[in-house]
Amino acid sequence: MLNINNLHVKLEEEDKQILKGVNLEVATGQVHAIMGPNGSGKSTLSYVLSGKDGYEVTDGSATLDGEDILDMEPEERAAAGLFLAFQYPVEIPGVGNMTFLRTAVNSQRKARGQDEMSAADFLKLIRAKAKDLKIDAEMLKRPVNVGFSGGEKKRNEILQMAMLEPKMCILDETDSGLDVDAMKLVSEGVNALRDAGRSFLVITHYQRLLDHIKPDVVHIMADGRIVKTGGPELALEVETNGYADILAEVA
Amino acid sequence: MALTQSKLDATEARLAVLAPGGGAAWMQAARDDATSRLRAMGLPGARDEYWKYTSPASLIAPVAPKAALFASDNVPLFDQIDRLKIVFVDGVFDADASDDLTLAGIEIDRLEAAAAADIHWAKDLYGVLETRGQSPVQRPLAALNTGFATDGITIRVTGKAAKPVSLIYQHKSESSDAILHHVIRVEEGAELTLLENGPAAARFNKVLEVDVADRARFNHIRAQGRDHERQAVTHIFARLGTESQFKSFTLTVNGKLTRNEAVIELTGDDASAHVAGAAVGDGDFHHDDTVFITHDALNCESRQVFKKVLRNGATGVFQGKILVKDGAQKTDGYQISQSLLLDGDSQFLAKPELEIYADDVICSHGSTSGAIDEEALFYLRSRGVPEGPATDLLVLAFLAEAIDEIADPTIADDILARLEGWLIRRRG
Numbered sequence: 001m002l003n004i005n006n007l008h009v010k011l012e013e014e015d016k017q018i019l020k021g022v023n024l025e026v027a028t029g030q031v032h033a034i035m036g037p038n039g040s041g042k043s044t045l046s047y048v049l050s051g052k053d054g055y056e057v058t059d060g061s062a063t064l065d066g067e068d069i070l071d072m073e074p075e076e077r078a079a080a081g082l083f084l085a086f087q088y089p090v091e092i093p094g095v096g097n098m099t100f101l102r103t104a105v106n107s108q109r110k111a112r113g114q115d116e117m118s119a120a121d122f123l124k125l126i127r128a129k130a131k132d133l134k135i136d137a138e139m140l141k142r143p144v145n146v147g148f149s150g151g152e153k154k155r156n157e158i159l160q161m162a163m164l165e166p167k168m169c170i171l172d173e174t175d176s177g178l179d180v181d182a183m184k185l186v187s188e189g190v191n192a193l194r195d196a197g198r199s200f201l202v203i204t205h206y207q208r209l210l211d212h213i214k215p216d217v218v219h220i221m222a223d224g225r226i227v228k229t230g231g232p233e234l235a236l237e238v239e240t241n242g243y244a245d246i247l248a249e250v251a
Numbered sequence: 252m253a254l255t256q257s258k259l260d261a262t263e264a265r266l267a268v269l270a271p272g273g274g275a276a277w278m279q280a281a282r283d284d285a286t287s288r289l290r291a292m293g294l295p296g297a298r299d300e301y302w303k304y305t306s307p308a309s310l311i312a313p314v315a316p317k318a319a320l321f322a323s324d325n326v327p328l329f330d331q332i333d334r335l336k337i338v339f340v341d342g343v344f345d346a347d348a349s350d351d352l353t354l355a356g357i358e359i360d361r362l363e364a365a366a367a368a369d370i371h372w373a374k375d376l377y378g379v380l381e382t383r384g385q386s387p388v389q390r391p392l393a394a395l396n397t398g399f400a401t402d403g404i405t406i407r408v409t410g411k412a413a414k415p416v417s418l419i420y421q422h423k424s425e426s427s428d429a430i431l432h433h434v435i436r437v438e439e440g441a442e443l444t445l446l447e448n449g450p451a452a453a454r455f456n457k458v459l460e461v462d463v464a465d466r467a468r469f470n471h472i473r474a475q476g477r478d479h480e481r482q483a484v485t486h487i488f489a490r491l492g493t494e495s496q497f498k499s500f501t502l503t504v505n506g507k508l509t510r511n512e513a514v515i516e517l518t519g520d521d522a523s524a525h526v527a528g529a530a531v532g533d534g535d536f537h538h539d540d541t542v543f544i545t546h547d548a549l550n551c552e553s554r555q556v557f558k559k560v561l562r563n564g565a566t567g568v569f570q571g572k573i574l575v576k577d578g579a580q581k582t583d584g585y586q587i588s589q590s591l592l593l594d595g596d597s598q599f600l601a602k603p604e605l606e607i608y609a610d611d612v613i614c615s616h617g618s619t620s621g622a623i624d625e626e627a628l629f630y631l632r633s634r635g636v637p638e639g640p641a642t643d644l645l646v647l648a649f650l651a652e653a654i655d656e657i658a659d660p661t662i663a664d665d666i667l668a669r670l671e672g673w674l675i676r677r678r679g
Binding site: 053074078079084092094095099100103104105107108143160164 | 626641644645647651652
């Protein structure tokens with residue numbers, strides 16, 4: 001599904017290398033987690049994959065189902081099936097959540113050569129999906145993320161994911177700012193989307209999210225590289241001993 | 252203070268090419284008074300403080316600069332609304348194209364007919380509200396209008412108007428120079444919706460005097476025509492009685508030069524005045540909203556909401572003032588003027604002013620100028636919305652607060668759709 005090969009990335013504005021040769025392969029249907037200390041490049045990886053400005057790829061490649069995504073516009077990557085659940089979802093005053101979602105769904109359908117979804121079908125679908133995530137009609141009507149609590153914003157991200165049905169989902173610290181109940185709700189939303197044809201890359205600081213979203217593979221990232229890869233037990237090791245031991249071991 | 256020679260010359264040069272208007276004695280007196288007031292103040296010049304951001308040169312020139320006609324395939328705005336149509340072609344009333352001027356609850360006369368009558372209700376308003384609006388700031392082009400208006404309409408509303416009155420301004424001559432003056436009185440408890448649309452003329456000078464009596468409502472929606480080269484200066488002078496409501500929204504799309512002045516006086520307690528505008532300009536576009544709201548009664552509310560989207564060197568101007576007079580307690584005044592600059596060549600010049608002589612009031616104002624929010628744009632694109640439509644969505648979101656001032660949702664949707672069309676055409 002997702003293949004990242006020797007990816008080197010620096011900031012465009014300053015001469016600072018952030019990713020220093022990331023290698024990662026997420027197979028179809030798998031859930032991978034990336035853990036790592038602050039500043040290790042986890043969020044940068046998610047932004048570079050989704051196409052945010054401000055980063056320069058100096059070497060390496062990233063493909064989605066064999067297609068080079070690094071040369072694509074962000075919207076093309078989305079239409080190809082990539083989705084990033086933001087760590088800090090953006091507030092957009094003046095744009096209704098519903099309008100935003102319908103525009104997004106239909107833009108992707110159009111890009112894939114499918115017919116636009118009718119207003120009635122869309123409404124039916126979003127109502128059902130919103131209900132599962134305990135998102136009420138009022139939240140759908142409000143401007144995108146404006147006045148939403150931290151938990152509401154994250155649930156809104158998962159709602160977008162559910163509506164857009166991407167094949168490769170990247171979750172950037174989706175657990176940050178969530179209380180236990182909200183984390184459970186969000187995790188259930190994610191787990192409901194787990195599917196043999198869909199892959200996940202879950203970026204997190206903490207093991208606790210992985211209690212809810214069980215990964216197949218866990219990677220530890222440090223200083224712009226994946227330094228260790230293992231099974232779910234690796235996350236438990238981090239939880240018990242912190243990163244210091246692992247980093248010392250691979251140094 | 253004596254006028255400078257250049258101002259005197261410019262004023263006399265303009266007056267020399269204007270034909271004296273007709274009418275009964277009261278109208279002659281109003282015109283003569285306006286002309287002498289104009290001579291005393293002189294036409295605006297580039298050095299006038301009130302014209303610092305907008306050059307009046309083409310508005311005061313003896314001959315109007317030509318403006319090419321603009322063909323559009325669009326169905327004109329308001330076509331879906333049942334309304335009484337009054338058509339002006341290059342500033343001249345067109346009886347054949349207009350509806351019959353009779354409507355339950357309303358008295359409508361062409362200005363010419365009102366002016367010819369020895370006794371007419373408009374006598375108490377024509378040039379009267381305009382004169383009141385000349386202090387503390389002079390508005391010479393409005394005085395010129397009162398002195399030399401060639402046509403217009405008078406509307407007196409005594410009940411709830413059965414349907415909106417719609418003034419349609421067609422532009423068919425490249426060199427037309429139109430001066431229109433309308434007078435409206437909404438009597439106690441009565442209600443009127445006034446629609447205005449169309450480019451009007453190569454150069455257009457319009458005055459609208461509106462007297463909104465106690466508990467009356469006046470709702471005004473205007474769209475200024477899309478002709479690229481047209482020039483316009485318009486004034487609204489409104490006086491509001493107790494518990495009355497005044498709402499005015501203006502959409503401006505294109506036009507080389509537009510100066511819209513709104514001068515509103517809240518004279519009765521518990522009155523409310525909302526003035527809003529959405530302007531979108533590309534290239535050779537200069538749009539100026541100049542607003543002066545005077546609170547002179549208790550517990551009144553006023554709102555000014557002006558949004559401008561500018562690109563390719565377009566210029567936006569906002570001069571907005573809230574004056575709260577001594578004793579106008581419990582005033583609630585709000586003013587916001589914002590521009591969205593779609594490139595580095597465009598500019599927005601804003602002069603928000605508050606002048607308050609009462610101590611128990613709430614007044615707030617804000618003015619901002621900025622570019623498209625890159626974070627929001629990336630967020631939309633990351634969800635699959637291409638850059639063009641995503642930008643449009645953000646531009647329309649920026650305009651939303653002004654569009655929200657339109658009470659009628661059908662009209663609001665129509666205006667939004669037209670703005671979207673404009674944006675899409677700009678993207679090519």
